[in-house]
Amino acid sequence: MNLGPGIPTGKPAGRPTRTVDSGTIDVDDLAGGLDLRLTLESGQTYLWWREDGETYAGDRGDDGGAWYATTTRAVDGDVDVCRVRQQEGLLEWEGTADVEPIIRRRLGLGDDLPAIRAATPNDELLEAAFDALWGMRIVREPAFPTLLMFVCSTQMRVARIFEMQQSLRRALGTLVTVDGQTYHAYPTPEQVAAASEAELRALGLGYRAPYVLETARMVAEGEAHPADAADRPYEDARDYLTQFVGVGEKVADCVLLFSLGFLEAVPLDTWIQGTVTEYYPDCDRDSYAATSRAIRERFGPYAGYPQTYVFHYRRTGREAPA
DNA sequence: TAGATACCTTATAG
């Protein structure tokens, strides 16, 4: 298989390069199928970028474009590069290692979408959102990058959150060369912690700069790690994450849902809060925690799925005019 | 413990 330029195969002698693995995943084997572009551009993750630079360039549906991401190995900090694209019912992947299990996890390919939908109430709004965006999956991205992404996300537009992550990557991330092509890994906690606040502000982070810096320092120095929340019951896990600076209940819910696999988490952002007020007023309570409980009870055990569908459905103006 | 306000920076609306 040849996916074209990006991660070339072959191994020139005497140059640092990587072995390239590749393979395909039959989308028909995934329960509920897959829409790769929706999954990667629905505000769940800002860690993937399009080879053609058209990331967040518009809402055109999946055009078969290729996406890149890096993964940093827990054992030795080695960086792998992966490339995916969806064409003709196949999800094609390439990587500097056998990244298929990583891709399957990160893209939520194991989720049984029909079963999740069956466990979700079929009111008019949720049905419309599921119909419009079917195939969108909830990701499980690495914990530290997800934590920083959503610290950066406050009061910020989706396309700019992505640009911030690209800036962090380019300024601070390890440079990886794969047969002449260069890629920046997402920076490690240590790499972020070594930066200055001024440096981060220069990247356009604004008032988030000191939050990002302090949160990275906490992880780098071993005070706490976002992945440690995974072992706790849901609400304890959310409380645990709020110890990081710049992390309140909403950002904590994003980390739980989009990294740690807590599918019951419902981030209550402005869109979802507005949705609660408008469509589920009986779930509207006087605190985040109380509204969260009520809407989770309404949406069912996989409440994060309808949350994510409704968020993207409304944010992108797909909602039928009232 | 609840409520109000400041906060970086940019894109978009008026």
Add this chain to the structure above:
DNA sequence: ACTATAAGGTATC
């Protein structure tokens, strides 16, 4: 052109 407003909220008082 120029100002006001809002963008996946949180920390602080």
